[in-house]
Amino acid sequence: MKQQEATYVDLRQIPTEQLLSSPAVKAAAEALRDGERVVFPTETVYGLGADARSEDAVRAIYIAKGRPSDNPLIVHFAAQEQVERMFRHLSSPARQLMNRFWPGPLTLILPNEGHFASSVTAGLPTVAVRVPRHPVATALLQTAGIPIAAPSANRSGRPSPTLAEHAWRDLSDRVSYILDGGATNMGLESTVLDLSLEKPTILRPGSITYEMLVQQLGEVDQVMLDSPTPDTPRAPGMKYRHYAPKADLWLIMGDEEKTRLQIQEQVSKEMAKGKRVGILTTEEYKDQYQATMVVACGFRKHPQSVAQHLYQSLHQFDQAEIELIYSETFPLKDSFVAVMNRLVKAAGGKIIEV
Known part of the structure; x- marks a missing residue:
């Protein structure tokens, strides 16, 4: 075409x-x-x-x-x-x-x-x-x-x-x-x-x-995040993997402090293998991480700012040729419901619970 x-x-x-x-x-x-x-x-x-x-x-x-x-x-x-x-x-x-x-x-x-x-x-x-x-x-x-x-x-x-x-x-x-x-x-x-x-x-x-x-x-x-995938989607974004960056994306879910510790542990382990690793976080915590690339997508205290910058952040990882991304997650309320819907789809359901 x-x-x-x-x-x-x-x-x-x-x-x-x-x-x-x-x-x-x-x-x-x-x-x-x-x-x-x-x-x-x-x-x-x-x-x-x-x-x-x-x-x-x-x-x-x-x-x-x-x-x-x-x-x-x-x-x-x-x-x-x-x-x-x-x-x-x-x-x-x-x-x-x-x-x-x-x-x-x-x-x-x-x-x-x-x-x-x-x-x-x-x-x-x-x-x-x-x-x-x-x-x-x-x-x-x-x-x-x-x-x-x-x-x-x-x-x-x-x-x-x-x-x-x-x-x-x-x-x-x-x-x-x-x-x-x-x-x-x-x-x-x-x-x-x-x-x-x-x-x-x-x-x-x-x-x-x-x-x-x-x-x-x-x-x-x-329709909830863990609802079964329909054979015939009634709307865009329901059936297939969507919104995904080129890198594998993993979501780390649980207590906020434990989540940050787990993310850094995973990142350090993968970087030691020579991989280019990214972290998706927010402005509040971006200085607490070390990785090939740390991207803050808005402020956790302002859910709409996270929604506004989510895709742009994923595009940044693509441009930097990041191979693996670890992401913080968000509570299922307000605009964060939509953010988590997109993140779960982008990760293909790959979630680590801490």
Whole structure:
């Protein structure tokens, strides 16, 4: 699927009110209408977009990413009104959540009413939709005037991109445009909530937390970290190893002080064998470690800062050619639920309990 190198467009200094008239945004929107692929920023991670109505365009997303065809995609819209016009049978909870959290990092799984290419839904009777909150994404979607299917803009299984340069390294020869809108705000993918089940169920945690959804709906279920892997995933990120750096990643779980001692012990042992070893920690403890590379991903006292910097930290290890990573872990509350979901997936379940 290789093509000539993508056109890189730096939109970081363009005022929001000028994005709709930007020649680059217009050209990228035209490329989408023509069935091509465009990388664009959202508030969560960078997305790899194509026309959600075109079977050929959607299949090209799977090929570009090397993504399994049974892993459904999320369809992005410029505004809530577009979703309401397209879906004629929206439930009261769906409308309530749209009004409260859109535009924003919440994906809703709704009954599929047949508007999209079958590859978008991976053969499921449901479809995942959201309205992103990012000025470049909004301008692109509004200018294109079509629903855009967009998974994260990385090779399948790798850490998601939170900077345009991350997407460039993975996909520059597989897309037509890469739009640079700067670092993403949230850093982790959207919360995915399935409204097609008897009880609303969180299939992928994100910055819209369980507590926030319970406040709106009353009762909400959630798929837990140790839940069995489904044969047929109902949402992105459920079945396959995701978010993984090139190095083997091990999570050290338990009492914080014992965890730090165990990490340093493991690192020292592996470095004595000549390995390049990294440690993933937070700003509070980064000076307590010695390793080939120590990366602090935010502040433990500010969970959202950890979420925002997690993928960027994993990309740093890749760039430094680290061979083995040991990571601290976090309590299962607030934004840390989403962080731990991504870390467990990235580690392929490799956990040492102390």
